[in-house]
Amino acid sequence: DGGITQSPKYLFRKEGQNVTLSCEQNLNHDAMYWYRQDPGQGLRLIYYSQIVNDFQKGDIAEGYSVSREKKESFPLTVTSAQKNPTAFYLCASSIMTTAKNIQYFGAGTRLSVL
Amino acid sequence: DQQVKQNSPSLSVQEGRISILNCDYTNSMFDYFLWYKKYPAEGPTFLISISSIKDKNEDGRFTVFLNKSAKHLSLHIVPSQPGDSAVYFCAAAEGGKLIFGQGTELSVKP
Numbered sequence: 064d065g066g067i068t069q070s071p072k073y074l075f076r077k078e079g080q081n082v083t084l085s086c087e088q089n090l091n092h093d094a095m096y097w098y099r100q101d102p103g104q105g106l107r108l109i110y111y112s113q114i115v116n117d118f119q120k121g122d123i124a125e126g127y128s129v130s131r132e133k134k135e136s137f138p139l140t141v142t143s144a145q146k147n148p149t150a151f152y153l154c155a156s157s158i159m160t161t162a163k164n165i166q167y168f169g170a171g172t173r174l175s176v177l
Numbered sequence: 178d179q180q181v182k183q184n185s186p187s188l189s190v191q192e193g194r195i196s197i198l199n200c201d202y203t204n205s206m207f208d209y210f211l212w213y214k215k216y217p218a219e220g221p222t223f224l225i226s227i228s229s230i231k232d233k234n235e236d237g238r239f240t241v242f243l244n245k246s247a248k249h250l251s252l253h254i255v256p257s258q259p260g261d262s263a264v265y266f267c268a269a270a271e272g273g274k275l276i277f278g279q280g281t282e283l284s285v286k287p
Binding site: 067069096098103104105106111153155163164165166167168170173 | 275
């Protein structure tokens with residue numbers, strides 16, 4: 064089945080700890096994205112990547128880091144510098160960053176702080 | 178400063194009636210708009226889209242209307258069904274990114 068797989072579904076972070084959220088797609092999409100959703104708010108863009116080995120900051124990149132070593136993988140690291148990491152994290156991909164830009168989403172990872 | 182706004186956090190309608198979800202935007206350079214539907218603890222799924230050169234796009238029970246002069250778009254669902262109960266997000270395409278509104282939670286009551 065083609066799609067986007069995010070893991071784990073639930074993740075807990077201790078103070079001062081870095082954690083990495085996984086996102087894999089087998090849709091052969093060029094572009095991948097990471098969003099954060101907080102209660103009552105829309106999706107806010109953290110980072111996005113249009114091509115392997117290249118990525119750009121979104122609106123709320125501080126405290127996060129990404130890599131894009133393979134076309135199908137776009138992991139997100141939530142660093143200890145992110146002081147309010149508790150949120151629902153969504154990964155998405157699209158064929159290319161065109162005006163149509165229909166993005167397809169994974170099921171999300173819920174991150175909580177212990 | 179929010180460029181895409183959904184001013185109604187929630188909407189409740191009776192099954193079989195029309196649901197109208199609204200979205201306003203501020204940037205006249207947006208040239209493509211999308212609606213997504215999201216169930217709790219799941220990722221959003223694409224529903225319908227519209228280019229700025231059109232004023233209407235229809236797909237089954239879903240119709241999106243675009244009023245460029247008012248910088249306003251709306252999603253009509255007719256007839257509404259209980260399975261339509263979800264959070265609906267509008268989004269505007271800007272270059273390689275989507276800018277999302279805050280979402281409207283639709284509840285369709287039997």
